[in-house]
Amino acid sequence: MQKEKLRLLRKQKGYTQQQVADFIATDVSNYSRKENGDVKIISDEWEKLARFLNVPVEEIYEDEEAKLVVNNDHPVFNDNSGTSAGSINTQSNYSNIPESIIENLQGYIALLREENERLKEELKASQRIRK
Numbered sequence: 001m002q003k004e005k006l007r008l009l010r011k012q013k014g015y016t017q018q019q020v021a022d023f024i025a026t027d028v029s030n031y032s033r034k035e036n037g038d039v040k041i042i043s044d045e046w047e048k049l050a051r052f053l054n055v056p057v058e059e060i061y062e063d064e065e066a067k068l069v070v071n072n073d074h075p076v077f078n079d080n081s082g083t084s085a086g087s088i089n090t091q092s093n094y095s096n097i098p099e100s101i102i103e104n105l106q107g108y109i110a111l112l113r114e115e116n117e118r119l120k121e122e123l124k125a126s127q128r129i130r131k
Contacts, residue, residue: 001037006060007055010035016119038098040064 010020021031024045033039041049041064050057 001062001064003035003037003041003060003062005062006049007035009055009060013053015053020049022053024048038101090114 010017017031017035018028021028024031026034030039034041034045046057046061050060051058
């Protein structure tokens with residue numbers, strides 16, 4: 001759930017996300033995720049944000065939307081030994097992850113695979129030179 005009160009007040013006061021991120025000691029991408037509701041804002045951060053914006057916490061605070069992520073593939077939770085815990089959410093373990101994050105991670109994985117292959121070839125070449 002987006003933090004509309006926080007975003008609106010920040011913009012009204014003329015602050016950038018970078019300025020707020022610096023004040024609460026995080027990077028701007030993490031702060032952006034907090035403001036978008038993708039990352040939880042902890043109580044200490046709410047207090048810092050209120051102090052930075054010079055308002056009471058109640059003026060900017062918005063409840064976190066509860067998100068439940070169940071990993072049914074983990075061996076501890078997937079023994080199906082008579083409990084219903086293994087059947088909580090078998091349809092999708094990743095339904096709470098925004099599509100943009102999944103795409104970003106997939107791109108990063110592809111880059112890592114390419115780098116891994118390049119390093120393997122480099123290792124093979126250096127081994128041939130030594131022989």
